[in-house]
Amino acid sequence: MAFARLIVRVGRHVGDRLGRDLFSTPALDMMLDLYLRDEHRPISLTSLCGATNVPGRTALFTINRLVECGLLTRYPDPRDGRRVNVDLSAAGLRLLDECIEELISLIDQCGS
Template sequence: MAADARDEVDDIVAAWQRERPDLDTTPMQVLSRVTRLARHLDRARRAAFAAHSLEPWEFDVLSALRRSGPPYQLSPGRLVTETLVTSGTMTNRVDRLTERGLVSREADPADRRGVQVTLTAAGRSAVDAALDELLEQERSLLSSLPPRDAEALAASLRTLARHV
C-alpha cells in the first residue's frame, strides 16, 4: 500500500498486529473507520442543524413528521417508535417543540382520548432547510468516492446493518 493511501486506522492495525500477531485484526479495518466516519458525520449533522437553529433531537422529531406525508401528523407513540426514545422523553420533546411553534398538538379524531402531533408551517420550513443543509454536508463527506463506490459501500453497509 502506498504511504499516501494509508490512514490512522492502518497505523493502529499495524501496531496491534506487531503487539498481538496472534489476533485477526480484520474487523478493526472496517469498524474503526466506521467509528471515525461517524464522528465526522455527527459534527456535520450538528453544524447543518445549528445553521437552522435546530438540535439533532429536534430534527429527528420534525423529520419523522415530515416523512409521514400530509397532513404531517403522528401520534406520540408513533414518534417514540420512529425516534427510539421513551414516551417520557417524547412528551418533553413535543412540549419544547410546541413552545417553539414547530409542532402543535391536536385531538385525535379517531380517539377522543388521544392526540396527534402535527408539523406546523414553521416546523416544515425549518426541517426542509436543515435537510437541504444536511445533504450538502453529507455529499461533501462522500465527495472523494466515485458514485459507483458510494453505491457499493451503501449496499455493503445495508447488508451489515441487517445482520447486526
C-alpha cells in the same frame, strides 16, 4: 425526500456504532419521522414517542419543547377525542426544508 431519508440512515448508523445512549437526537428523529410521512400526515402522540429510542418521559418532554418552540402542533384526534395527534407546524416544515437544502449545498461545496 431522499436526502431526509439519508439523514435518518446516517443517524441510525451513528447510533448503532457509537451507542444510542450517547448519540441520540430525539427532536430531530421526531421531526424527520413526521417529515417523511406521506403528505406529512399527523400521527398520534404515542406513535411519535415510539419513533425515538429514548424513554417515554424524555420523548414527551421533547415533544412539549418542540410545541413550545412552534415546530410541532398538537391537537385532539377528530375521530377519537381520547387521542392526541402531532404534526409539523408550518414553521417546523419550513425549518426542515431549509436545513436539508443547506446540507445539500454544503455537500455540493465539498465536491467542488
